Amino acid sequence: MNEAELIEGCVSGNPRAQKQLYDMFSGRMMGVCLRYCKSEEEAQDALQEGFVKVFTKIKEFKMDGSFEGWIRRIMVNTSLDLIRKHKKHAFHSDVDELQYMLSDNEMISGKLAAEELLRVLSTLPDGYRIVFNMFAIEGYSHKEIANELGISENTSKSQYSRARAYLRDCIEKLETRAIKREED
Structure with missing residues (x-):
């Protein structure tokens, strides 16, 4: 199935199309969730909740942009929602907690796996x-x-x-x- 046929299959609730879509995007989207979540388990939860949202909201996709980008945005928002549920004060760090400052033109470099x-x-x-x-x-x-x-x-x-x-x-x-x- 091409992407449009896959989307159409998911809109009509075809389990085979849903599985194929999940298989096609789950690896990349797990990477997105891992960047936001503290643990693999939390990322897995975000991924699962994110795909539930993808399948329930797929009718809203307008076919005029990147489908992968649309899914990625859902995964980011789902990850953020989970973090908000678990961490009420994630953004209230003590100023003295880390005293690291970089100038604007410095870049993180190096070869890491x-x-x-x-x-x-x-x-x-x-x-x-x-x-x-x-x-x-x-x-x-x-x-x-x-x-x-x-x-x-x-x-x-x-x-x-x-x-x-x-x-x-x-x-x-x-x-x-x-x-x-x-x-x-």
Whole structure:
């Protein structure tokens, strides 16, 4: 089935089409959920809830944009909803909690395996991780993030800046350890 036929099958409630759609997108969407959630179990919950929403709202898809992008947005929003349920104060971190600051032109660099990067991302405090994912990976603006999460734009910018600094520090430590292992 092509994408349009698959969507049509899901709209009509065809279980075979639903399974095929799930199989086609679940791996990539699990990656999206893992970036937001603290654990694999939480990400799995977000993925399952997200696909329930996909199947119940598929009639609303207008066929005029990216279907994968539409599904991705549902997964991001579902992940955020789960985090909000479990973490009422995810965005109220103490200013002294992390004293990492990067200049605007500094970039996180280095060669890390995807698993290592996901592990590092999962160590971020919730607010930092969510804002970093939304801004750096999903492409939301700070204004959109602020509206979506009910925080100020400045809080979004601050959380993003602190997340970058924290990630940079973690990545440098991992790279230093890798270099030392190679030398030994």
